[in-house]
Every structure is written in structure tokens, then in C-alpha cells.
Amino acid sequence: MRIIDRVLAAVDRVAPPHVAHAHCDLPCGVYDPAQARIEAESVKAIQQKYNDSNDEEFRTRALQIKEERADLVKHHLWVLWTDYFKPEHLEKYPQLHELFWKATKSAGESKKTTDTAVGQRLLDEIAEITTIFWETKKG
Amino acid sequence: MRIIDRVLAAVDRVAPPHVAHAHCDLPCGVYDPAQARIEAESVKAIQQKYNDSNDEEFRTRALQIKEERADLVKHHLWVLWTDYFKPEHLEKYPQLHELFWKATKSAGESKKTTDTAVGQRLLDEIAEITTIFWETKKG
Amino acid sequence: MRIIDRVLAAVDRVAPPHVAHAHCDLPCGVYDPAQARIEAESVKAIQQKYNDSNDEEFRTRALQIKEERADLVKHHLWVLWTDYFKPEHLEKYPQLHELFWKATKSAGESKKTTDTAVGQRLLDEIAEITTIFWETKKG
Amino acid sequence: MRIIDRVLAAVDRVAPPHVAHAHCDLPCGVYDPAQARIEAESVKAIQQKYNDSNDEEFRTRALQIKEERADLVKHHLWVLWTDYFKPEHLEKYPQLHELFWKATKSAGESKKTTDTAVGQRLLDEIAEITTIFWETKKG
Amino acid sequence: MRIIDRVLAAVDRVAPPHVAHAHCDLPCGVYDPAQARIEAESVKAIQQKYNDSNDEEFRTRALQIKEERADLVKHHLWVLWTDYFKPEHLEKYPQLHELFWKATKSAGESKKTTDTAVGQRLLDEIAEITTIFWETKKG
Amino acid sequence: MRIIDRVLAAVDRVAPPHVAHAHCDLPCGVYDPAQARIEAESVKAIQQKYNDSNDEEFRTRALQIKEERADLVKHHLWVLWTDYFKPEHLEKYPQLHELFWKATKSAGESKKTTDTAVGQRLLDEIAEITTIFWETKKG
Numbered sequence: 062m063r064i065i066d067r068v069l070a071a072v073d074r075v076a077p078p079h080v081a082h083a084h085c086d087l088p089c090g091v092y093d094p095a096q097a098r099i100e101a102e103s104v105k106a107i108q109q110k111y112n113d114s115n116d117e118e119f120r121t122r123a124l125q126i127k128e129e130r131a132d133l134v135k136h137h138l139w140v141l142w143t144d145y146f147k148p149e150h151l152e153k154y155p156q157l158h159e160l161f162w163k164a165t166k167s168a169g170e171s172k173k174t175t176d177t178a179v180g181q182r183l184l185d186e187i188a189e190i191t192t193i194f195w196e197t198k199k200g
Numbered sequence: 201m202r203i204i205d206r207v208l209a210a211v212d213r214v215a216p217p218h219v220a221h222a223h224c225d226l227p228c229g230v231y232d233p234a235q236a237r238i239e240a241e242s243v244k245a246i247q248q249k250y251n252d253s254n255d256e257e258f259r260t261r262a263l264q265i266k267e268e269r270a271d272l273v274k275h276h277l278w279v280l281w282t283d284y285f286k287p288e289h290l291e292k293y294p295q296l297h298e299l300f301w302k303a304t305k306s307a308g309e310s311k312k313t314t315d316t317a318v319g320q321r322l323l324d325e326i327a328e329i330t331t332i333f334w335e336t337k338k339g
Numbered sequence: 340m341r342i343i344d345r346v347l348a349a350v351d352r353v354a355p356p357h358v359a360h361a362h363c364d365l366p367c368g369v370y371d372p373a374q375a376r377i378e379a380e381s382v383k384a385i386q387q388k389y390n391d392s393n394d395e396e397f398r399t400r401a402l403q404i405k406e407e408r409a410d411l412v413k414h415h416l417w418v419l420w421t422d423y424f425k426p427e428h429l430e431k432y433p434q435l436h437e438l439f440w441k442a443t444k445s446a447g448e449s450k451k452t453t454d455t456a457v458g459q460r461l462l463d464e465i466a467e468i469t470t471i472f473w474e475t476k477k478g
Numbered sequence: 479m480r481i482i483d484r485v486l487a488a489v490d491r492v493a494p495p496h497v498a499h500a501h502c503d504l505p506c507g508v509y510d511p512a513q514a515r516i517e518a519e520s521v522k523a524i525q526q527k528y529n530d531s532n533d534e535e536f537r538t539r540a541l542q543i544k545e546e547r548a549d550l551v552k553h554h555l556w557v558l559w560t561d562y563f564k565p566e567h568l569e570k571y572p573q574l575h576e577l578f579w580k581a582t583k584s585a586g587e588s589k590k591t592t593d594t595a596v597g598q599r600l601l602d603e604i605a606e607i608t609t610i611f612w613e614t615k616k617g
Numbered sequence: 618m619r620i621i622d623r624v625l626a627a628v629d630r631v632a633p634p635h636v637a638h639a640h641c642d643l644p645c646g647v648y649d650p651a652q653a654r655i656e657a658e659s660v661k662a663i664q665q666k667y668n669d670s671n672d673e674e675f676r677t678r679a680l681q682i683k684e685e686r687a688d689l690v691k692h693h694l695w696v697l698w699t700d701y702f703k704p705e706h707l708e709k710y711p712q713l714h715e716l717f718w719k720a721t722k723s724a725g726e727s728k729k730t731t732d733t734a735v736g737q738r739l740l741d742e743i744a745e746i747t748t749i750f751w752e753t754k755k756g
Numbered sequence: 757m758r759i760i761d762r763v764l765a766a767v768d769r770v771a772p773p774h775v776a777h778a779h780c781d782l783p784c785g786v787y788d789p790a791q792a793r794i795e796a797e798s799v800k801a802i803q804q805k806y807n808d809s810n811d812e813e814f815r816t817r818a819l820q821i822k823e824e825r826a827d828l829v830k831h832h833l834w835v836l837w838t839d840y841f842k843p844e845h846l847e848k849y850p851q852l853h854e855l856f857w858k859a860t861k862s863a864g865e866s867k868k869t870t871d872t873a874v875g876q877r878l879l880d881e882i883a884e885i886t887t888i889f890w891e892t893k894k895g
Contacts (some may be wrong), residue, residue, distance in 0.1 A: 091242040103230040139834040143860040158853035192847040278417040280444040297436035304421040378584040379509040399680050556695040560721040575714035582699040647798040659786040
């Protein structure tokens, strides 16, 4: 368990679940990049499990479930890009378009491969988006 | 901004997105009660916006979107209940069945009302589940 | 055709389709465990066909379709558990929570195996639920 | 036949829920017109509840849920028409095309109205289909 | 590039996207057989790619995606058949029922095979439907 | 009927349905902006019908169906943006990111309003995308 995990676990112990990370300024106005991240963790975990297994049935199922999970990553990222981010965010973070384009392309690529490096790259790109997202919340 | 939010925001600034809160030992093995919580926050936010608005079109749309979000809450909770929790967890937390039953019933009830107290009760029940979830992770 | 099927077919001939088996007092108020049963029959049939076939394409498709059908079983059972059953039913049938938990777990397990014994166990558990369901209707 | 089957068969004779009506001769080969019927019962029940209510929120939700249920009726009927019925059935029941066309059109019409007469007509048409369906099973 | 493609490309260059090919007099009143055709082209393309590949992972994914695309073909055709076509069309084109039945059966068959001849037959049947569709628009 | 419609109708009469407008080099490799355009036409048509009607039930249903159609517009546009367009296209059409961002935002906005001007703006933005799309096909 990494240090940061311990810290978070400690914090969680105090008051984990109520914490509303995400606020809302639109009709369905609650956004949280965690939705994309959780599905992307699933994608990478499936890639790993696929590589660790010799069971043909298991591997066939893994490919199918990975397809669905990667689709959910794309969906959650697209929603963030179109629905959450505003022109003023773009001005401050001009890399946003390219970042989302690459991240959703990585999600697509992670359907086509069981290389966990692609799953990890996807997680890294979502991490970049997450950092920007929370910075805009502090603004 | 509450103290706990500041602490979390501070922690997030250091290394927010990589943190894999959730691991599991099953094929699609990543679980995180945050999925249910995020949708439940949306449910409560929509209830609030419904009450704050006089626009009939907006209110019709709010009812529809609330229906979908509450459905997602139920789905995420059901998945946790059936897929994540094991007999050994039940032994330690005998209240789990009742807790999930009530929480999913609250999600159903939050479709039928725009009373934010029901949305809040749903969030509280998810908070209870979340606490237990993370305790089983520390085990 | 088994005897019982003939008997039922005879019964059906008299008044099959109008019969509204299930009514309820809620907005989408029609419940019927037949929905879960039909999908579970599909799951078991696909397990059998998978085992009877040597065609790789067919088997790949069978695994995929089984995944979807088992998901539908879980969904229909979860809806019954949360939406149909009430505290007074729980009092009379205290085994309900455990029964639904096991049945939905069996549905999950039937994704991971092509052993028809698991499909049959799932059907048996749905049969138990069905018996209780119709008893509560007679109450 | 196991004891439990006999007991269930006895129960079934009163109100036959357990019965495996449907057999399978195709990859996902389990068909049962009960799937369409159950959703159509829901459609008609919602029309009735809509008419019995003065609550605007309830009525808005009823319209939305009716839309979804009527869609499911159409889906289940289309699947029966295309996937289950074969040219030899058409020869024997030349009215099948027209019957399915009318029934799916009634399902569409039941979206547009809260007149329970349309919901009942839909149920009657599904009853006709059901009778033919079970006759082809006896063949 | 065939002559007809060039002509269409030329026409497209002038004013392609505004052209509203399809209108109708019902609530969701826009129909266009292009929706079924595009998915059917995808089905045939996947069959071809499946045959051209030796990569087991790719082929497993191809089977899965083909299943989904063929399902969309069926859905779009069913919607046209039930929702767009009216009794007066049937009178003028009495072959409509049989044509849609065959086309949706071909879509189902194209799930079960990677023979591009089946994909092409499906496209041909959709072409027949498309011709009739646009003739009814000129009426 | 505008001239261009007549020309297209004439062309359609010769060989409409076989024409495979779109091919690609990826697994589900068929793209066509017509998919987004057809749904956007539906969005605008529903806005018009909403405004032309006084029937409360009809208007409630219109709002709901518009929501779904606008969602499909977003989905089809996102798929084009992430899956079809490549870095070399971006180099030649540097406006692509902004164009897709605006178009998907217009789709979102068309959920929130029944002003057909928003529906038309969405169609215009899809037209721009379509022109670029077909230019990249000629390359």
C-alpha cells in the first residue's frame, strides 16, 4: 500500500462517503472524472487478467467485457469534454481538446490490445484531465 | 468548503488520479461505491433544481433525468451487493442485506418524489455501505 | 414433450394469454418471475449448445450471448427483490434476502462456466422465488 | 419428476408461473410470448393509473415509463416474428405478417394515448399470437 | 471509385448535409433507410475483415461487434416496417411484409456466419426496401 | 422540393442503396455523418411539433424523445471525432476540435430548448463536419 493510499484511507475513515467531490451547475449537473477512471482501471485489470490466464473461455469473456468497459471510458470522457468544460476553461487550458482526443483514442486503442501499457497510458491521460478538472473547481 | 473537502483537495493535488481505490479478484474486478454515490448526488441535485424552478419544460426534463439517474444508483448498488460482497463479509456485517435493500428502495422512492430529504437519505445509506466497503478492503 | 408440459399446454389452451398473472400497486406495477425464468432457461440452453458444438465461431458467440442473458436474469431478480417484495413479505419469508443473493450470485457464476449444473441451480433458485412470489399474491 | 416439481406443478395449475413453456432450437433459442404480454400488461396498467391520478409529477413519469414499456413490447414481438417463426409456420398461418404488423402498430399507438382500450387491443393481439405460437409448439 | 460514387460525391460537394431526405407525420417523424444500410455495410465489412485476419483476438472482437451491428440493422428495419409503412403502402407494395421478414432474417443469419455473401444479400434486400421507401416519398 | 433534392432523388432512383459511401480501416470501419444528421433532423422536427401542439401529453412525450435523439446526435458525433478523424486530418483542418465541441454542445443545448433555431444551428454544424468528412474521403 502506497503512502498516498494510506493517507486517503485515513481520511476516508473519518468521513468518507458524504464528501460531495462534484458539484452541479447544469440540469444533470454532477460531474466527476472518477467515473472514467474506475472504468479505465477495469480495462487495465482485464488486460492483466487476460495475459495471466490460459483459459480460452475466460479470455473470450475478457475481450468482450474489456470492449464494454472501454466504451464506458469513452462515454464518460466525452460527457466531461462537451458538458462540463466551458470556453473559459479552454482559454486557461488550451490543451484540453487535444488531451480529450488522445485519451478517448487511447480508450479505443485499449479495445484492440491486451497490452497493459495502453491501459496505463489511458489512466495517465485521465489523471491529467482529473488534475485540470479539480483545478477548475477551485477557481 | 468543509475542512474534510480541503484535506481531500490537498491530497488530490498531490496524486489524485492514479490512486486505485478499488481492486478485486473477479473478471471485471474493479468496484467502487463512488459510482453509486455520484449518481445519487445527481438525483438529489435534480430534486433541488426541480423545486427551485418554475419552468414546466425544465421540470418535465428533470423528472425524466432523475428517473434514469436513480436507476443507475440501483444498478451500481445491486452490482456491489451481489458481485463484490462475499459470505465472509456477511458474517462480519450481518446488516448488509437489509442495508442494500433499504438503499435500493430509497433509490426507487427518490424516483417518486422531489423531496430532497429522500435524496439525502439515499446518500446516507450509500455512505454506510461505503464505510463497510472500505473496511472490508483493509481486512 | 413431458407430461407436465402437456398438462400446462392444455391449461393454456383454455385461457392462456389474457391471464394477467401479476399486478401491483406501484407505477410500473406488473411483476412476474417468468421474466427471470425465461432468461435463465436461455442461459442453460446456451450452456448445453456450447458443450454440444465444436464450431469455434459458434462457441464464441454463445459465450457472449450467455453473458447478456445472465445479466438480464440478474436484472429481473434485483427488480423483484427491491421493488416487489415488502417488509411484511420479509417477515413471513425471512429467507428472501439470502435466496435472492444466492440466485443472483448463481446468475453471475453461470457467466463464468458452461456447466449446465449451474444453469439448473439458477433455475431451481428462481423456482423457489416463484413459489414464494405466487404465495404472496394469494395472501 | 422430482417432488418439488410436482408441488410446483400443482401450484402452477392454479396460476402457472414456473412452467418452462419455451424450448430452444436456435443459438439464443428460448422464446415465450409471455415476455411481450407482461410488458403489455404494464402498458395498460400505466394507462389506467394515469387516468386515475391527478398528480402532475406522477402523470409525467407514467407517460415516460409507458413509452419504455411499449418499446419493449415492440421489441419482444419483432423478435418472435423474425427469429421464431419459419416459412412453414407462415404457410399454415398466413395471417402472421398482418397480425404482427397490427400488434406492433398497436404498441406504437399505445405510446400516444392513455386510452386503456388501446392497451387492451394490444393484449388481445398478443393473445392471438400466443395461441398460434403454442399451436406451432404442439406440431 | 464507381461512376455513381463520383456523381454522388459531386452532388454532395454542392449541398450535402442540409438535405432532409426524410420527414414524417409522427412524433419522432424522421425515417431514413440509410440507418439500416450503414449498419449492414458495417456487418459485411466485418465479415470481410474477419476472413482476412489470422489474429485470434481480432476475430473474437469482430464476432462480437458484428453481433451488435446486425442487431442494429434489425432494429432499424423493424422500425421502418412498423412505424413508417402504412396500409396504403401495403396495398401498393404487397411484397413489403415478406421483404422485411426476409431482410431481418438475413440480418439474423449474418450474425451466424462470416460469409460475405450473406452480408451482401442483406444489403441487396435493404436496397429493395430503400427503393420502395423513396417511391412512397415521391407519391 | 428543391433542385438538389430532385437531383439526389434522380440519382437514388438509379442505384441508391448499394453505394457504400463510407469505408474505413478499423474494426467497425464504416462511418457516415448521415447517422448524426438523421437524428438531428429528428430533434429539429420534434422542436417544431412541440411548438405546433397544445396537447400536454404530446408535449411531455416530445420532450422525452427529443432528449434521446439529441443524445444519439452527440454519440454519433463523438464517434466520428475520436474514431474516424486522424492527426493528418487535424493538420489539414485545424478547426475540427472546435467544430465538434460546438456541435456536441449544440446537441446538448437542443435538449434544453424547443427553439428550432438551435436545432437548425446543430444541423448547420453537422453540415460543416460532413463537408470536411467527404473531402477527407476524396484525398
